[in-house]
Amino acid sequence: MEPSNVPRRQPHVLVLPTPAQGHINPMLQFSKRLVSRGVKATLAVTVHLAASMHADPSSPVGLETISDGHDVGGFMEAGSIEAYQTDLRIVGSRTLAELIRKLDRSGRPLDAVIYDGFLPWALDVARQCSKLGVVFFTQTCAVNNVYYHVHRGLLPLPLSGPSVEVPGLPPLKPSEMPSFVYKVGSYPAFRDLLVNQFTNVDDADFVLFETFYELEKEVVEWMSANLWPLKTIGPTLPSLYLDKRLPDDTAYGIDLFTPTTSSAVSAWLSHHPPRSVVYVSFGSMADLDPSQFSELAHGLALAGHPFLWVVRSSEQHKLPRDLMDSIPSEEALILPWCNQLEVLASDAIGCFVTHCGLNSVIEAICLGVPMVAMPQWTDQTTNAKFVEDVWRVGVRARADESGVVGREEVNRRVREVVGGGERGREMAESARRWMAAAKAAIGEGGSSDRNIDEFVEELTSRASMQ
Ligand code: UDP
Numbered sequence: 001m002e003p004s005n006v007p008r009r010q011p012h013v014l015v016l017p018t019p020a021q022g023h024i025n026p027m028l029q030f031s032k033r034l035v036s037r038g039v040k041a042t043l044a045v046t047v048h049l050a051a052s053m054h055a056d057p058s059s060p061v062g063l064e065t066i067s068d069g070h071d072v073g074g075f076m077e078a079g080s081i082e083a084y085q086t087d088l089r090i091v092g093s094r095t096l097a098e099l100i101r102k103l104d105r106s107g108r109p110l111d112a113v114i115y116d117g118f119l120p121w122a123l124d125v126a127r128q129c130s131k132l133g134v135v136f137f138t139q140t141c142a143v144n145n146v147y148y149h150v151h152r153g154l155l156p157l158p159l160s161g162p163s164v165e166v167p168g169l170p171p172l173k174p175s176e177m178p179s180f181v182y183k184v185g186s187y188p189a190f191r192d193l194l195v196n197q198f199t200n201v202d203d204a205d206f207v208l209f210e211t212f213y214e215l216e217k218e219v220v221e222w223m224s225a226n227l228w229p230l231k232t233i234g235p236t237l238p239s240l241y242l243d244k245r246l247p248d249d250t251a252y253g254i255d256l257f258t259p260t261t262s263s264a265v266s267a268w269l270s271h272h273p274p275r276s277v278v279y280v281s282f283g284s285m286a287d288l289d290p291s292q293f294s295e296l297a298h299g300l301a302l303a304g305h306p307f308l309w310v311v312r313s314s315e316q317h318k319l320p321r322d323l324m325d326s327i328p329s330e331e332a333l334i335l336p337w338c339n340q341l342e343v344l345a346s347d348a349i350g351c352f353v354t355h356c357g358l359n360s361v362i363e364a365i366c367l368g369v370p371m372v373a374m375p376q377w378t379d380q381t382t383n384a385k386f387v388e389d390v391w392r393v394g395v396r397a398r399a400d401e402s403g404v405v406g407r408e409e410v411n412r413r414v415r416e417v418v419g420g421g422e423r424g425r426e427m428a429e430s431a432r433r434w435m436a437a438a439k440a441a442i443g444e445g446g447s448s449d450r451n452i453d454e455f456v457e458e459l460t461s462r463a464s465m466q
Pocket of ligand 1: 023285356
C-alpha cells in the first residue's frame with residue numbers, strides 16, 4: 001500500500017524526563033504542544049516524585065510512573081550520584097518496559113518514547129519494545145556540541161591553551177566551557193552522564209532541542225549540516241507567556257517544591273515601582289556555600305534595591321540572620337519557592353540574579369528581564385557566557401580567587417543592570433528584542449512552530465505505518 005493510502009491515526013507518545021524540575025518543565029510543556037496537535041502524550045515520572053510533587057489535575061498530559069529503585073527515599077536514599085544513576089538505569093529500564101506494555105494494552109497503544117538525553121538507556125528499551133525513539137536535549141545546542149566533541153575524542157581533555165575552538169561556537173575560554181569539561185575530575189559521574197548522551201544518539205529517530213533556532217543559529221546550522229537533522233522546539237514556557245494559543249496552558253503544572261501563594265507574592269511586588277525589584281534564584285539544585293550566601297546578601301543590601309530571593313527550605317539556615325533581620329520586610333522577601341514565571345512577568349522586576357540554569361535563562365529572555373549571571377557548575381558557565389557576550393542580555397558577576405562572588409561585585413553588577421546607566425539600557429533593549437524573537441519562534445509559522453508541525457507529521461506517518 002502507498003504511504004498516502006495508509007489510514008492515519010494520531011500517535012501516542014510516552015515522555016520520560018530526568019526526575020528533576022528543570023527537565024520535567026520543558027518536556028511537559030512540549031507534551032502539551034503535541035496534545036494541542038492531536039497527539040496523545042503520557043508523562044512518566046518516578047514513583048518517589050509522583051508521591052511528593054504537586055501536579056495540576058486538569059493537565060491534558062497523562063501521568064504514569066516508573067521506578068528508580070528508591071520509591072520511598074528517592075535520590076537521597078541512593079547514597080551517591082553513581083549509585084542513583086545505576087539504579088535508575090537498571091530499575092528504570094525494567095519498569096519503563098513494563099509501563100510500555102501496560103500502555104500497549106490500553107485503548108491507545110504507544111508509538112514512541114520521547115526520552116531525556118540524560119537517559120540514553122531509554123532508547124534501548126524503546127527499541128526492544130519496537131517503538132520509535134526520540135531524544136530530547138534539555139541543554140543548549142552549544143553545550144551539547146561541546147559534549148559531542150568530547151565524546152568523539154575531538155576535544156581532548158584536559159583543555160589546553162587560553163581559548164577553545166568548537167565548530168559553530170565563538171571561541172570560549174576554558175572557564176566558559178561546561179564545568180565538567182574544564183574542571184578536571186569534578187563530578188566524574190555527571191561528566192560521564194553528559195558525554196554518554198551521545199553513545200546511541202545516531203540510532204534515535206528524531207533529535208529535539210529545548211532552545212529555538214534564532215537563539216543558536218550558528219551552532220544549529222553546524223550541527224544540522226554535520227551531525228543529525230535536529231529540530232529546535234522551544235521556548236517551552238506555558239503558552240500564556242508566549243503565543244497564548246493554548247488557552248488553558250497558564251503554568252508548568254508540576255511543582256516538586258511547595259510554592260508560596262501567588263497572591264502573597266503579587267501583593268508584595270505591587271508595592272514597588274516598575275523595574276525596581278531584583279529577583280534572585282539559583283533554581284532547584286544549587287548548593288551555595290554559606291560564605292556565598294553572606295556575600296550575596298550583603299551585596300544585595302548595598303545595591304539598595306528591594307529584592308525577592310528564593311532560598312529553598314533546606315538552604316535557609318545559610319542566610320546571614322543578623323543582616324536579614326535588619327532589612328525591613330518591604331525591602332526583602334525570602335521565599336522557599338515561588339511561581340517564577342509570575343514573578344518574572346511582573347512589571348516590578350528589573351533584574352534577575354540567576355545561576356543560569358537553562359530554563360531560568362530562557363524564561364528571563366522570554367519575559368524580557370535582564371540578568372546578573374552567577375553560574376555555579378555544569379552548563380551554567382557556558383549559558384552565562386552566552387547571556388553576557390552573545391545574547392547581550394546580562395552581565396556576569398565574577399568570582400574572586402576563592403571562588404566566591406564578593407559583595408562589591410554583586411553590588412556593582414546589580415547596579416549595572418537596574419541602575420539606569422548606558423549598559424543597563426542596552427541590555428534592556430536586547431532583552432526586548434530577544435523576547436520578541438522567542439515569541440515569534442513558537443508563534444504561528446515561527447521556526448519552532450514549524451518544527452513541531454513537521455515532527456508531528458513525520459511521527460504520524462511513521463506511526464501509521466508501524
Ligand atoms: N522555578 C520555580 N520556582 C522557583 C525557582 C525556580 O518555579 O522558586 C522553576 C523555574 O521557573 C525553572 C526551574 O524551576 O523552570 C529551574 O530550572 P533551571 O533550568 O533554571 O535550573 P535547575 O533547577 O535545573 O538548576
